[in-house]
Amino acid sequence: MNENIREILLGGQSFSWRDDGGGTYSAVLNDKIYRIRGLEDAAKDPFLADYFDLSYDYDKAAREIADKDDILREAVTSTGVIRLLKQDHWTATISFILSQNNNIKRITGLYDRLSKRYGHEIEEGRFTFPTPDEMKGATEEELRGLGTGFRAPFILDAIEKAPLLDTLDTLSFDEAMARLQTIKGIGPKVASCILIFSYQRREGFPMDVWMKKVMKEYYPDKDPSYFHPYEALSQQYLFSWIRNK
DNA sequence: CACCAGGCCGTGC
DNA sequence: GCACGGCATGGT
Numbered sequence: 302m303n304e305n306i307r308e309i310l311l312g313g314q315s316f317s318w319r320d321d322g323g324g325t326y327s328a329v330l331n332d333k334i335y336r337i338r339g340l341e342d343a344a345k346d347p348f349l350a351d352y353f354d355l356s357y358d359y360d361k362a363a364r365e366i367a368d369k370d371d372i373l374r375e376a377v378t379s380t381g382v383i384r385l386l387k388q389d390h391w392t393a394t395i396s397f398i399l400s401q402n403n404n405i406k407r408i409t410g411l412y413d414r415l416s417k418r419y420g421h422e423i424e425e426g427r428f429t430f431p432t433p434d435e436m437k438g439a440t441e442e443e444l445r446g447l448g449t450g451f452r453a454p455f456i457l458d459a460i461e462k463a464p465l466l467d468t469l470d471t472l473s474f475d476e477a478m479a480r481l482q483t484i485k486g487i488g489p490k491v492a493s494c495i496l497i498f499s500y501q502r503r504e505g506f507p508m509d510v511w512m513k514k515v516m517k518e519y520y521p522d523k524d525p526s527y528f529h530p531y532e533a534l535s536q537q538y539l540f541s542w543i544r545n546k
Numbered sequence: 547c548a549c550c551a552g553g554c555c556g557t558g559c
Numbered sequence: 560g561c562a563c564g565g566c567a568t569g570g571t
Contacts (some may be wrong), residue, residue, distance in 0.1 A: 313552055397552075404551035407569060450567025488554050509552040513550085540552075 302363055305381035306339055307404050308541050313405050314498045315386055316396045316412040317430065328391075329416070329430070334423050352387050355500070359384045359534075366538060372519050373535060376542035385539050386498055390466040393499035394484075397491045398455050407448075416448045433463035455486025469496075474504050478544045497533040506532040515539045 310318035310326050317328040327336040331348050344347035359382050367377040388396075399411045412430070419431030419439065437460065444453035462484050469477040474496065481492040493505035506525035508516070520527065528535035 304557090326549040345564090373551065382570060400551090402551065402566080403568085409552075445567080451554090451565090452567080486554065490553060494552070510550085510564080511552070544552090 302358070302360060302378075304340055305379045305383060305541075309481075312383075312537075312541055312544075313400075313403075314494075314537070315388055316399075316409045316421070317392065317403075327427075329420075329423050332423070332429060334427055338511075354384055354387050357384075361532060362534055363366060366528075366535050369535070371502075373538065376538040380538055380541045380545075383534065383541065384535070385501070385503070385533060387501060387538045388499045389430075390469075390495075390499050391463060392431055393479070393495050394463075394466060394481075395430075395456060397494045397517060398452055398459060398460050398484075398486050399449065399500075400494070401452065401486065401491060406540070411448055412423050415449075418443075418447060418541075432501075433460050436460050452486060455484070456486040459487075470524055474502055477502065503531065503533045510539075511540055511543050512536060515543050 305312075306326070307320075311320065315328075317330060318326050319328065321327050321336070324338050325336055326338075327334060329335075329351065333348075335349060335538050337349070340353060340355070343353045344355060361376060363377050363382045365408055367374040370432075371498070386468050395415070396408065396412060399408050403411075413428075415436075416428040419435045420428040421435075435499045436456075438458065439460065441453045441457060444456055449456060465484070467479060474479065477496055477500065478489065478492045481487050481495060482489070487495075489510055490507045493502075496502035497505040497507070506512075506528065516523070525532050525536075
C-alpha cells in the first residue's frame with residue numbers, strides 16, 4: 302500500500318512541515334532545513350531515517366489494523382499507510398499545548414510565530430523552533446501578543462518544567478502520562494499526543510473532538526483497549542478518515 | 547450573529 | 560467522582 306506522505310507531514314501529528322508546492326515538503330529540524338518529496342529522500346539521511354522511524358514496518362501494521370474490522374479497513378484503505386514521527390520532545394510538547402481547542406491551520410501559524418520570535422534563522426524566512434533556553438525570557442504579554450491566548454501561561458509553565466521531559470523514557474505509560482500532566486495546560490489528550498509523537502508510546506489513544514464522534518458513532522460499546530496493540534496507529538487512521546470524510 | 551477547532555482549568559455538587 | 564462555564568483567536 303502507498304504511504305500518504307501528505308497526511309503524515311500535515312495531518313496534525315507535526316506542525317513543522319510546509320507544502321512548498323510541486324510535491325515538495327520542507328521543515329526546519331535538527332538545526333537544518335530539510336526538503337523531501339517522499340520517504341525515498343528520508344532514507345538517504347541518517348537523521349530523517351530515524352525521524353521517520355524507517356526501521357518499523359508500518360505496512361505490516363496497516364494490514365493488521367485493516368483486518369480488525371470493516372471500519373478500520375475503510376479508514377486504512379481510504380487513507381493509505383500512515384507513519385508515526387519521532388519528534389523532538391520540547392517541540393512536540395509546545396505544539397500540542399498550542400493545539401488545545403484550536404485547529405491545525407491556526408496551530409501551524411502559532412508555531413511559526415514562536416519560531417520567528419524566539420528561534421533563529423536558518424535560511425531566508427525559515428526559523429528553528431526555539432529551545433526552552435531561547436524562550437527563557439518570554440513573558441505572558443509577549444506570548445499573548447503572538448496570539449497564543451489563554452495558552453500563554455501554559456507555555457510559561459512548560460518552559461519552567463522543561464527538564465521533566467528528559468525523565469520520561471524509563472517510566473511506564475501511565476507514569477509518563479501523570480508526570481506530563483503536572484505541566485499546566487496538559488491533560489490526557491495532549492499528554493497522549495506527546496507520548497505517541499515524540500516518545501514512541503504506541504498505546505496512547507488521544508480523544509479529541511473528532512475521536513469522540515468516531516467512538517460514539519462507530520464503537521459505542523468499545524474503549525481504546527479494543528485496538529490493542531495498535532491503539533495509537535488505529536487512532537491516527539480513524540482520525541484521518543473522519544476528518545477527510 | 548452564531549458555532550467550531552487534535553482541551554483544560556476551576557468551581558460546584 | 561462527574562458536569563458545567565470560561566477561555567483567545569480566526570475561520571465559516
